[in-house]
Amino acid sequence: MKSYLALITTDLKLAARLRVVIFFNYLFPLMIFFIFGSVFGARKSVDSIIYVLTMSITLGILGNGFFGAGIRAVQEREMNILRRYKVTPISPAPLLVASMVTGWVIFMPYIILVFILAHTLYHMPWPAHFGQLLFFISLGLITFRSLGLVIASVANNMQEAGILVQLCYFPMLFLSGATVPSEVFPHFVRVISEFIPATYLVNGVREIMMKGQQLPVESIVALVIAAIVGLILSMKLFRWEKEEKIRTSAKLWILAVLLPFLVLGAWEIHKGQDKPPVSTFGR
């Protein structure tokens, strides 16, 4: 247990000392929040500020997961930092858990801050189910950090990690409804959107905020399964040294983390419930 605590404490100190962490966890999503708040006239409509807030939160979670967890883990391996840990008696578990906890602790103040800004500057009513919302956002963060760690486990170097991250990051950014409103999607893009994990994050946050709904059960189940599968896989496939290469076919393990969302997407389409996602702009 003392190794877990020591790693979490050290990770937090290191994160606080890195400007890039501060930029991507706070400044960048805040810039997005203010720029799009202005573009969408968020002061005039509650739905617009919720839309912008969701966009900012989703961007933060995706960045935290793919870059904060995924790319950083590959960097540590490439720089022979993980190699030093390999000669100690610890297993990968405390390193991965510390990465999760650190990502969460760093991100939560931003979430609180952005809600306060939306409430005070843009007159957004305080969410009725704020606790549930924080729980759902935390779950999303853990799931996307798990996915980032699996990418780190199956990428042999920074170049491969960069390609895999972009392959996941951009579809999630543009096809989930986080940035481009989903009601402008043609039907086939909306079908694709059903298979994208970030869609469930975006829709879940909006549903809780706009409709005051209880936690979306299917999304939660998919996020929890993906997080567990991701953590188990990143532990099993963990590599301490850059010289330990993994076979190319191992990259297919990323699909295992995405599988719950593929099943959920297929189920949603089968049910015929692929109705337009929750959004202001189509109304």
Place this chain on the structure above:
Amino acid sequence: MSTSPVISVQALRKSYADLEAVKGIDFEVSAGEVFGILGPNGAGKTTTVEILEGLRPRTGGNAMVLGFDPERQKQQLKDRIGVCLQATNLPAKIRTHEAIDLFGSFYSRSLTSEQLLKRLQLWDKRDSFYETLSGGQKQRLAIALGLVNDPQLLFLDEPTTGLDPQIRLEIHGLIEELKSEKRTVVLTTHYIEEAERLCDRVAIMDEGRIVAMGSPRELQQKSRGQSRIQIVCEQPLNAIQLPQWPEAMDSKLEPDGRSLTVYSNRPARTLFEIMRWLDQQGIQLEDVHLKRPTLEDVFVELTGKKLRD
């Protein structure tokens, strides 16, 4: 010796795909011994120690370290040994005392960062970030991390490679301290003078095999290479008939007539005879040098290549 060896290796082999890095080696290391593994890059030194540290599985043979099988009892073994790796790194923004406290938390017993930083002369740098340390300070920190669990067995993999001579001497001093504390040290190196100065015994490795093993002195004595005795006299010897000294293989008088070089298999005996002859002749001696064959000579003789190849 009745005590069981700290390290025992029999017929150890390691293959990577089509490359056989270690080709069946045997050796033992006793408690309190500084055991050197000497060889050029690619000889199999690092692979051998990494198998013993529990970092790599072996392909064949047996190995026991502190009574543990390094492949099957990795965790117990890692908890008991100290390791200073050849190529390693720490996060740029970690402070030296934080690094020691962090690594100390991984072991069932650990020394405090204050004890280690003072001992490794890093106390003044306790709040410095890793990225600001010099090469020598980083290496001292690496050794501090290797000592964090107060191990009785320490693996030092090329601890002075790439360091400037002054820092290398500092690290040598540290290793001598470890030796005086009766810790067992396994040291890999391709610096001859390091092995000669620090090691009780040395295994010379080449292309995955141990080609010679023994104390540096034993290895030097096994060498066919002869010692060189060089004397400088106050007056020229040109006019004098030089005798055939016992055990001397060859002698050569330099053009100045005052410098004489004699090659011998038993230099102590030959030197004594030379001194006696000079005394009988009433020739005053100005300077004398005796150069024994080095481990490098032994290495070249055994492998036909230089250590830094």
